[in-house]
Amino acid sequence: MTGDGLSSGAELGPAQRAAAWERLGSEEFDVVVIGAGVVGAGAALDAVTRGLSVALVEARDIASGTSSRSSKLFHGGLRYLEMFEFGLVREALRERELMLTKVCPHLAKPVSFLYPLSKHVIERPYVGSGLILYDTMGGARSVPRHRHLTRAGALRLVPGLRKDALVGGIRYYDGQVDDARHTLAVARTAAAYGAVVRPSTQVVSFVKEADRVAGVRVRDVENGQETTVRAKVVINSTGVWTDELQRLSGGRGRFKVRASKGVHLVVARDKIASESGIILKTEKSVLFVIPWKNHWIIGTTDTDWDLDLAHPAATKADIDYILEHVNSVLAVPVTHDDIEGVYAGLRPLLAGESEQSSKLSREHAVARVSPGLVGIAGGKYTTYRVMGADAVDAAAEDLPGRINPSCTEDVPLLGAEGYQALVNQADRLGAQYGVHPYRIRHLLDRYGSEIHEVLRPALEDRQLLQPLPGAPDYLQAEALFAVTHEGALHLDDVLARRTRISIEYAHRGTETAPRVAEIMAGVLGWSDAERADELAAYVARVEAERRSQTEPDDLSADEVRLQAPEIRDLLVSPVA
CATH class of the missing domain: 3.30.9.10 (D-Amino Acid Oxidase, subunit A, domain 2)
Incomplete structure (x- = not known):
């Protein structure tokens, strides 16, 4: 499965979202992964490429937590040599x-x-x-x-x-690496190989059969619907939420995060x-x-x-x-x-x-917390693939038969195949789409060989080749692709993660938001009132972040930041 075939299986648009909900409620999966940060996405890709049936659910957006807010490096960790962590x-x-x-x-x-x-x-x-x-x-x-x-x-x-x-x-x-785009690529590659990938889908409880975990109860935080997802094993890869999910499962954790x-x-x-x-x-x-x-x-x-x-x-x-x-x-x-x-x-x-966080280990830990439930925590962004494989290895105890070994070191992510050839053809691609070759190279470094999928709608609507207002590095076609193929459901998803407009421009996305909202509304069917709510919520988020950054300490900054409304307002606590 290569080229357009792989891409078509990875479309995370409105139609796929509806189909995914039906699958969650009607199928039993070998593995359900909670949390679509880079480790959860990596575990989902590892499991599905071993031939397992997989669902990946995320309460907010793909990479909305730690995996979009890192130093954006794939690195060996030079400073860990001083700690003698040579293996790491x-x-x-x-x-x-x-x-x-x-x-x-x-x-x-x-x-x-x-x-x-x-x-x-x-x-x-x-x-x-x-x-x-x-x-x-x-x-x-x-x-x-x-x-x-x-x-x-x-x-x-x-x-x-x-x-x-x-x-x-x-x-x-x-x-x-652009961490958010990379995590998204891992998740969409898992979808391309058959995994159900669904953001804005929160785990609200665990399903138990006798002493074992047999699935999860999930809520669509966009409309409040709930369904039960049956699974042979559940992997908790929720990062800083690990302890909260562990408490929700009713069991004791093997480690503390x-x-x-x-x-x-x-x-x-x-x-x-x-x-x-x-x-x-x-x-x-x-x-x-x-x-x-x-x-x-x-x-x-x-x-x-x-x-x-x-x-x-x-x-x-x-x-x-x-x-x-x-x-x-x-x-x-x-x-x-x-x-x-x-x-x-x-x-x-x-x-x-040690009480000093900088001295805490960056090693990861995997544990079979209880029958049917595996937890994984710790580690660093660079080693996500190893962490995902270790989590699936641990899950094998709850799966019938012998499972295939991990193969993700030989699985290119969506957009990787044919990338270098397209870089060499940048001038020809620029002439084909009417885009400067410099822009083509920029797009190739964000989408790889999916560039055709990104630019194809612009062959009919040339406005999509125009830069987004207030963000000349990004084309309007990219905002459209974020909704039709990349699972974006809210302005924040596009401005903070599908693009990095929220951190790359002094206005932090407020000048760009109206046009992005217009594009999203056309795909998601927002009413005028819903579009206005999205804009108001995004502006409130930016203003709250700006104010919090003038506060002297964590407590006061947290209080100010939380004054902005939660756009996924059907989330319940604790969150996944």
């Missing part, structure tokens, strides 16, 4: 290589980082030996090996650094003069300055969070912390006025004895 680094580097070369080369790209050296004599051999180990473990296969630079060489690469901030530098490479908040800032590319990303060691963790198209992403923080899990709020203190550390090495400081976007995400960390 080796595994992550292997996964990074798979993503760059085979699984999703259209989405994953090499990215360069400079490690500025601030001390003479000792620091260079110490950091250099770590990077030799990094490269030897697999960090220098499809990307260049690390390279030592003099101070003059480092300043030529990153002229925006203060001359007194470094005595030299080392350049190395990792991988970068703590949420650590990570905040990132987005600034325009011209605010920092550099040809490379930068990595800085702080007293608590590391700080990245990451190239992101016409922007830089600067982050992150690492602090405990025990408030609202769906909408973690960045505070003024978080923002000041990032600015203080990055400005300690920059010749021209980044100011609050330079910030175009801010986002906060929660890492699901396995709780250990």
Whole structure:
């Protein structure tokens, strides 16, 4: 199943959503996965490509939690070498290589980082030996090996650094990815192979038969309908909600998950003069300055969070912390006025004895919590595929017969097949659709070989080739595709995840929202009143986030952020 055949099975539009609801209530599945973050999507893809029948349900949107709010890197985790977690680094580097070369080369790209050296004599051999180990473990296969630079060489690469901030530098490479688009691609690839994938579908209770879990009761949070989904085994892959779902199941968990908040800032590319990303060691963790198209992403923080899990709020203190550390090495400081976007995400960390979240393990844990129920938690974005396979391996105990081994390392994601050939044909594609080749390459790096599906409607409606208002990087055709093929149901889904308009522009999507709402209404059948509600809810979200980012602490920021209405207003607590 390749090409258009694979794509057609992955259409997450209104017709598929209705059909999926019918399937949820009428079939018994081998596996039901709760939570469509990258781990849940990865588990669903792993299971369905082993020949199992699979349903993947998500209370909000695909990648709406942690998996759209990361540092957007596929990386080995250089800092874990200092913690002697060599197995974790080796595994992550292997996964990074798979993503760059085979699984999703259209989405994953090499990215360069400079490690500025601030001390003479000792620091260079110490950091250099770590990077030799990094490269030897697999960090220098499809990307260049690390390279030592003099101070003059480092300043030529990153002229925006203060001359007194470094005595030299080392350049190395990792991988970068748009996390939300990647998670979406994993979920849609699972759908292409036959999985039922349904966002806005919340687990409200577990179905029990004697002492075992035999399925879940779900609610469509768009209309309030409920149905029972029968399954031989349920996988709880809800990240920071793991403990809540565990309590809902009525059993005791095998591990405890703590949420650590990570905040990132987005600034325009011209605010920092550099040809490379930068990595800085702080007293608590590391700080990245990451190239992101016409922007830089600067982050992150690492602090405990025990408030609202769906909408973690960045505070003024978080923002000041990032600015203080990055400005300690920059010749021209980044100011609050330079910030175009801010986002906060929660890492699901396995709780250990240390009280410092940055010291908690990034290893993952899998447990058969009770007959028919498997839990998976911890880990890092880069190793999602391994985590998904481990969860399905654990589920095998509740499945009859012998299941096939995992094969996802040989399963390219939707859009990967034929990508490189299409890049080589960018000029011809541009002439075919009447789009500049630069734009074609941009689309190929977002959709890969699905570019034809994205642009085909524009052959009849040329307006779709126009950029979205206030967001010149994105075409109107992309907003349409988000609804017809990518399961978007609300403005936030399009502006924050299918595109990254909510963090890449200073207006944070408010100038773009009316046109996107118009496009969505045509597909989803919104009335004028529903469209107005969507617009009002999105504007309220942006305003609440802006206000929360002026608050001094987590408690006050959380209170302000929660003043915005929940657009999926039929969600109940606890949420999946």
